Amino acid sequence: MSLKIISVINSNKPEGEYVNLKTEEDVNTAGYAIVDRTFDPNSKVSNEFRHIFVFPNLKIEKGDYVFVHTGKGTYSSNANIAKTITHHLYWGANDSVWNDKGEDVASLITYNLVNSVVAPALAK
Template sequence: MDKIINPGSDGERIVLNVLEDTDIGEYLILDTTYTSSGKVSNKVRHPYWFPDKKVKKGDKVVLYTKEGSNKSVQKTENTIHFFYWNLKSFVWNNEGDYALLLHVKEWESHRVQPE
């Protein structure tokens, strides 16, 4: 993760540098805080799971909090991929907020079935 730009304002976004060819759909961003002992809190909020999309080493991934339509823009050798959380409020609005990037290569889901 590179940085969070303009926290608490309309241009609020996270910029990620792609370090190797991958599918960005294997990653989630979460809003969290840290405990008083400096460890990541288990209070995670505002999950954003990127849609499946191949990205290449050297590309940038930009996640805006605001509403918008996902798109990619080719720049000389690399591509900038823009994603939109489509939230109506800011996420990174407190000094204690932290962005947590999770790599989720394998997962399962199970529908709840009433007995």
């Protein structure tokens, strides 16, 4: 996988939390998504893939960082101390995704094909 999750910073406010990723080779982020998995007190999945962030079509170079901020904002990028680029993407959520008590799991997934079907309206 060309992207790797480095850390998850959680908060009780969406503006204060983000997922930190690093590229391991040049990558286009189209086809990637971050999902959270929440567990009950017995460590069993209680609501798998409760939230999903679908990455935009963005070309990122090897060694660059990506911060996926939970809150609202506009894409930006800046040079960092590693002399690479940090890309700032925004989930646009009104509420926190990462439980401030911990135990939520951030998973990075890739997909190539999505099979979708529209549910028909109920007959009246």
